[in-house]
Amino acid sequence: MSVRVRFAPSPTGFLHVGGVRTALYNWLFARHHGGTAVLRIEDTDAEREEAGAIEQIQRSLDWLGLSFDESPSLGGGYGPYLQSRRGQHYQAAVDQLLTEGLAYRCFQTPEELEAARADARQTDDPASPTRQHRDLTSDEIRHYEAAGRAAVIRFRTPLEGETVVDDLVRGRVVFEHRLLGDHVLMRGGGAPTYQLANPLDDMAMGITHVIRGEDLLSSTPRQKLLIEALGGTFPITAHLSMILGTDKKRLSKRHGAASVEEFRADGYLPEALVNFLALLGWSWDGETEIMSMAELVERFSLERVNPAPAVFDYQKLAWMNGQYLRNLAVGDYAAALQRHLEDAGSPLATSPRLEELVPMVQEKLGAFGEFDALAGSLVDERAPDDASWQKLQNDEQAGPILDATIAALRALQQFDAESIERALRGVCEQLELKPRQAFLPIRIAIAGSTVAPGLYESIAFLGPDLVFTRLDRARAAVRAL
RNA sequence: GGCGCAUUCGUCUAGGGGCCUAGGACGCCGCCCUCUCACGGCGGUAGCACGGGUUCGAAUCCCGUAUGCGCUACCA
Secondary structure (H helix, E strand, C coil): CCCEEEECCCCCCCCEHHHHHHHHHHHHHHHHCCCEEEEEECCCCHHHCCCCHHHHHHHHHHHHCCCCECCECCCCCCECEEHHHCHHHHHHHHHHHHHCCCEEEECCCHHHHHHHHHHHCCCCCCCHHHHCCCCCCHHHHHHHHHCCCCCEEEECCCCCCEEEEEECCCEEEEEEHHHCCCCEEECCCCCECHHHHHHHHHHHCCCCEEEEEHHHHHHHHHHHHHHHHCCCCCCEEEEECCEECCCCCECCHHHCCCEHHHHHHCCCCHHHHHHHHHCCCECCCCCCCCCCHHHHHHHCCHHHECCCCEECCHHHHHHHHHHHHHHCCHHHHHHHHHHHHHHCCCHHHHCCCHHHHHHHHCCCCCCHHHHHHHHHHHHCCCCCCHHHHHHHHHCCCHHHHHHHHHHHHHCCCCCCHHHHHHHHHHHHHHHCCCHHHHHHHHHHHHHCCCCCCCHHHHHHHHHHHHHHHHHHHHHHHHHCC
């Protein structure tokens, strides 16, 4: 039997890292086994759906390099399976369940339900409120219908016994039927609930393995019961732990970036994010950390998924991204950097000289988002950093250093990094200063900041015209005091 | 409250009875390299939640407690 998995997000917002990890594990598992991974959008609740969310989810998955199979449902074009287009299929299943007495109509008003819940709090039968209309007489049904009451369809959950789920990451989990309650399959308006659409589609689509978040573990027995009532076989499940913020709460906006789009905007590489997320809850040998997509596919297995929740460590992601960045060939680095600058709408994106900058910044950046602050002043004309400029002006040696530098650079035949280095070393000897002292004012004059790419390379990159302009400007600022 | 899941350095993890005086990585600290920032190199800090069992022997198995998280919707 070949493996078929699905990633089934609801379009209620951006794709966040928890969702990405779920998507990734599904995808890796499918690819590892040469199986199929499909994307299914669970848009059964029109009210909570957010405009553009589907496109955004797809864009994020594309960017990450997670391509899903079989996406033919949208009017002949390409797109994911949409539950909102499968209404008849759900209706047919409900009709069958109704006929066989496996489901029933429930006419409770929200007020009645609430009242029943309040009563149930005192008892040891927490599920009873959901079963109030489980055994209505035909007279009662006629009465409710005559009164024009809308009905929801509830599943007739067995009152006794238990359902066992053999989960690939959690082992055997047992649920008592009496505590489950009769959950709603179809709303008053005729729309299916998740509890109906999700398992039904898994069955209809021949899903063999359900890999999803632990938040859905408790609804697994209901889904299993439903599928088995319909004569189907429930898939094998693997419930992944939650991803937490540093406060151990579910990762969200307030912990920092939590959506794919944000990491992208901050200048992270998709390969790095994928690698990092793969390791959040899974490991290969406990030692190897940097793994390509191909290696992940080859090595991934659900058996090695950790059942414990994991805290999302931004620092480690940053480190890993730096590793990926530094391993890029210059041309690839330049291309990726340019794409990032374009995405960010930065004017630096149009610079034809980005590639020249790469060797100067590649060792220094943890993410492309830092590029502008580090090297922007070499590409753009901009005001110097205030604090740095202050430092320059307070430096008593600055005047003589700048004078000597200007003279030494003026004397140069060749304006390349080696020549510049020799010239600047000469300045140090001449003034009997250590490079770290002598170069500080020069760096501020050149880059407008105490932090910048290598001095010699920066000077060579800017070229004599700009360099002398900036040195003169600094000289004037120092003299003005 | 009920049900469920989880619990190894600050964080991600290795470990599935003796190989563990618990290994790797990020972070942190120190040293080296060094024109700033980084990178890189070397070294260091730090952990089996607690209590009972089982066993010749437990981080590893069982029970309990604690704590955290999830579910408890006509959300998914």
